[in-house]
Amino acid sequence: MWTMKIIWHIFTQANFIVRWLSLILVLIDWLSGLHLFVKFYTWLVLNHFSVAKQYIDVVELAKPVIIDVIRFMCREDSLPMLIHCAHGKDRTGLLVAVVLGLLEVESEDIIRDYAESQDGLLCIKDRVYQEIVERYGFKLECTYAERETMEEVLEHIEKNYGSMSEYLLSGGFTLKEQEHFKRLFLEPESE
Structure with missing residues (x-):
């Protein structure tokens, strides 16, 4: 049930700096296969809800x-x-x-x-x-x-x-x- 609408909503829950850092992590994840973006976003955004x-x-x-x-x-x-x-x-x-x-x-x-x-x-x-x-x-x-x-x-x-x-x-x-x-x-x- 993860739609782009949900992903965008989660993305916009963070401040500007976190958003930019997360985009860098997406690139690192894409190149390495790690899950740094998800961990980073979970830790800084989702776990607060x-x-x-x-x-x-x-x-x-x-x-x-x-x-x-x-x-x-x-x-x-x-x-x-x-x-x-x-x-x-x-x-x-x-x-x-x-x-x-x-x-x-x-x-x-x-x-x-x-x-x-x-x-x-x-x-x-x-x-x-x-x-x-x-x-x-x-x-x-x-x-x-x-x-x-x-x-x-x-x-x-x-x-x-x-x-x-x-x-x-x-x-x-x-x-x-x-x-x-x-x-x-x-x-x-x-x-």
């Missing part, structure tokens, strides 16, 4: 990508489907939260589902630590799936849009598309 704030940036700036994925899920020829990413809590956690919210699952259940990801991360915690903390320089908290993180994201959506349906509507995912999605993913009510 909470995981929830980073998720909220993705929710806002990658809305078209999120909607594209949900539209893909609406294609009957794409089902059944498995949703995953490298660790299963960030991109996957956000997408699943949006899907569950669209299906009108209670916020508390979405939060609990996200927080349960922490147990699933235990078997790969060394790999997650190596990739997130050592390789890219993120703070240790970025490896956790804490309920407060998802609470803050859902509160942001509720406060700014009123509901997950309205959030998706604001990005062009119509009520007709939403109803089609629900028909695909919900059991019909029995009489």
Whole structure:
């Protein structure tokens, strides 16, 4: 879900000097294969924001990508489907939260589902630590799936849009598309 819009947003969070230094590091990375730019930017910019704030940036700036994925899920020829990413809590956690919210699952259940990801991360915690903390320089908290993180994201959506349906509507995912999605993913009510 890393769009140019997100990358530009992150880039502009730093002051002028940091931006120039980071451009030099991009060149060094390109020539050497190192990840100095990411570590530098993570250390000076991203680590100053909470995981929830980073998720909220993705929710806002990658809305078209999120909607594209949900539209893909609406294609009957794409089902059944498995949703995953490298660790299963960030991109996957956000997408699943949006899907569950669209299906009108209670916020508390979405939060609990996200927080349960922490147990699933235990078997790969060394790999997650190596990739997130050592390789890219993120703070240790970025490896956790804490309920407060998802609470803050859902509160942001509720406060700014009123509901997950309205959030998706604001990005062009119509009520007709939403109803089609629900028909695909919900059991019909029995009489």
